[in-house]
Amino acid sequence: MTDQLLIGLLFASVISLFSLFARLLTPGGAFAQFGLGTILLGLGGWKWTVPMLVFFILSSIISRIGKSRKTSAEGFFEKSSRRDAGQVIANGGIAGAITLIWHFAGTDSLYIAYLGAVAAATADTWATEIGTLSRSSPMLLTTLQRVEAGRSGAVSFMGTAAGLAGSAVVFFSGIWWLHDTFPGIAVFVVLGGIFGSTVDSFLGATVQAQYECRICNKITERSEHCGKKSTLLKGVRQLNNDAVNLLCTASGAASAWFAIEFIA
Numbered sequence: 001m002t003d004q005l006l007i008g009l010l011f012a013s014v015i016s017l018f019s020l021f022a023r024l025l026t027p028g029g030a031f032a033q034f035g036l037g038t039i040l041l042g043l044g045g046w047k048w049t050v051p052m053l054v055f056f057i058l059s060s061i062i063s064r065i066g067k068s069r070k071t072s073a074e075g076f077f078e079k080s081s082r083r084d085a086g087q088v089i090a091n092g093g094i095a096g097a098i099t100l101i102w103h104f105a106g107t108d109s110l111y112i113a114y115l116g117a118v119a120a121a122t123a124d125t126w127a128t129e130i131g132t133l134s135r136s137s138p139m140l141l142t143t144l145q146r147v148e149a150g151r152s153g154a155v156s157f158m159g160t161a162a163g164l165a166g167s168a169v170v171f172f173s174g175i176w177w178l179h180d181t182f183p184g185i186a187v188f189v190v191l192g193g194i195f196g197s198t199v200d201s202f203l204g205a206t207v208q209a210q211y212e213c214r215i216c217n218k219i220t221e222r223s224e225h226c227g228k229k230s231t232l233l234k235g236v237r238q239l240n241n242d243a244v245n246l247l248c249t250a251s252g253a254a255s256a257w258f259a260i261e262f263i264a
């Protein structure tokens with residue numbers, strides 16, 4: 001085993017045990033994070049670890065701050081603020097896969113795809129967390145109808161601004177390793193973040209599964225609510241929030257990578 005892989009294993013153990021005991025992740029979520037962390041640091045190094053770490057730390061802090069203010073919207077979201085394996089893979093799986101491909105193929109432009117994936121995860125998470133706190137009702141991306149806060153596919157000014165800020169933060173977290181490359185790269189990373197979270201909102205407004213609770217009649221992303229199975233209202237059952245988030249990060253990676261390959 002190489003030293004780098006050993007460092008990766010040790011660091012990933014520390015971070016995932018901390019996440020478990022700080023109740024940021026479920027046991028399954030901590031296990032998935034251990035695997036992801038080992039790939040990122042053990043095979044990629046700090047360059048491929050710091051942006052994901054920045055996403056995880058800042059997003060955890062933002063969810064905690066917002067938690068007290070959005071208890072009413074909390075019931076809508078498919079899962080509570082303690083993230084499970086599905087959420088860890090949905091947000092970090094594409095970035096982990098890109099790191100693996102880079103480890104074996106060594107193509108430098110893959111780093112922009114990686115940053116695009118992390119930017120999309122960050123933009124989507126921040127837009128959801130901050131947008132839910134907005135006092136004005138968000139609009140559905142497809143029909144521009146005003147809907148209640150937290151609805152899948154709903155966009156707001158505050159949420160979009162938070163998404164832009166999140167994408168910019170991800171770019172700056174990788175800037176140490178980008179200093180001698182094309183300076184316009186920031187645009188591509190931010191583009192990846194915004195494109196990915198727009199795909200997320202679009203899928204949320206169209207094909208993502210939405211349910212109605214049989215007990216409290218709330219519209220929800222959860223297939224179970226109030227302890228009972230809820231009724232599928234619209235969308236495709238398999239396209240739950242995790243599947244949509246995975247497509248969001250894949251779109252972020254693909255758009256940033258296409259931009260750097262074909263425009264720059």
Ligand SMILES: [Zn+2]
Pocket residue numbers: 213214215216217218225226
């Ligand atoms: Zn209910």
